[in-house]
Amino acid sequence: MKITNPMSSIEIFENERATNYNQFVETWIPNYHYFLDRLPKLLSNTNTKELLVVGCGTGNEIERFVKASESWKITGVDPSPEMIKQAKDKLQNNDRITLMEGVVAALDEKKKYGAATLLLVLHFLEDNGDKLDLLKAIAERLAPGATFVMLDITGDKTQIQQNLKVLQQLLPDGLDPEQINNRLNRIENELFAVSEERLTELVQEAGFEKPLRFFQSSIYMGWLTKKK
Numbered sequence: 001m002k003i004t005n006p007m008s009s010i011e012i013f014e015n016e017r018a019t020n021y022n023q024f025v026e027t028w029i030p031n032y033h034y035f036l037d038r039l040p041k042l043l044s045n046t047n048t049k050e051l052l053v054v055g056c057g058t059g060n061e062i063e064r065f066v067k068a069s070e071s072w073k074i075t076g077v078d079p080s081p082e083m084i085k086q087a088k089d090k091l092q093n094n095d096r097i098t099l100m101e102g103v104v105a106a107l108d109e110k111k112k113y114g115a116a117t118l119l120l121v122l123h124f125l126e127d128n129g130d131k132l133d134l135l136k137a138i139a140e141r142l143a144p145g146a147t148f149v150m151l152d153i154t155g156d157k158t159q160i161q162q163n164l165k166v167l168q169q170l171l172p173d174g175l176d177p178e179q180i181n182n183r184l185n186r187i188e189n190e191l192f193a194v195s196e197e198r199l200t201e202l203v204q205e206a207g208f209e210k211p212l213r214f215f216q217s218s219i220y221m222g223w224l225t226k227k228k
Contacts, residue, residue, distance in 0.1 A: 046114045
């Protein structure tokens with residue numbers, strides 16, 4: 001199913017970036033699989049087992065919920081047709097999963113989900129209203145009290161710089177030094193990370209409770225909150 005994209009500024013993974021996404025996140029995000037493996041446990045107390053996965057990519061977190069003991073009904077949305085194709089290939093027409101090409105703002109507001117995830121998406125959006133618009137769009141599609149989990153690059157400039165040094169030490173051996181430098185420069189100067197304080201402001205303004213930082217792996221922070 002395809003839905004329209006009202007956000008022209010959203011970053012879409014295409015071609016080589018889409019093809020190599022899984023290898024990239026495994027290389028650059030320490031404890032990535034540990035985080036994903038525990039998502040179903042984090043959301044195990046959800047009353048309504050209907051999950052909205054925003055920026056579902058290749059379906060990595062959806063795959064964890066499919067394997068969970070509870071029976072989840074899952075909607076995954078992503079603006080990249082190539083990422084959606086990979087997710088469909090991975091998940092193979094599971095009747096409990098709906099995958100949509102597009103953005104969450106185009107989803108029916110009458111449909112209310114019991115939980116949502118937003119992993120590795122927010123730092124691609126500028127803090128010019130785009131971040132807030134996305135968070136509001138998610139909140140509008142959640143039931144009151146629904147749990148919302150985020151994983152994102154977070155921190156002020158000094159915090160990002162310090163944690164990038166830690167991240168560099170945690171990278172696998174054998175990576176090309178030029179590629180490492182290019183990636184570190186992109187994270188520091190081309191992405192749109194915000195401080196923990198600013199993220200908290202955005203989340204609360206969007207209609208959520210004050211978020212709890214429950215996970216960190218170098219520059220990547222995991223946040224847990226609920227819809228008011």
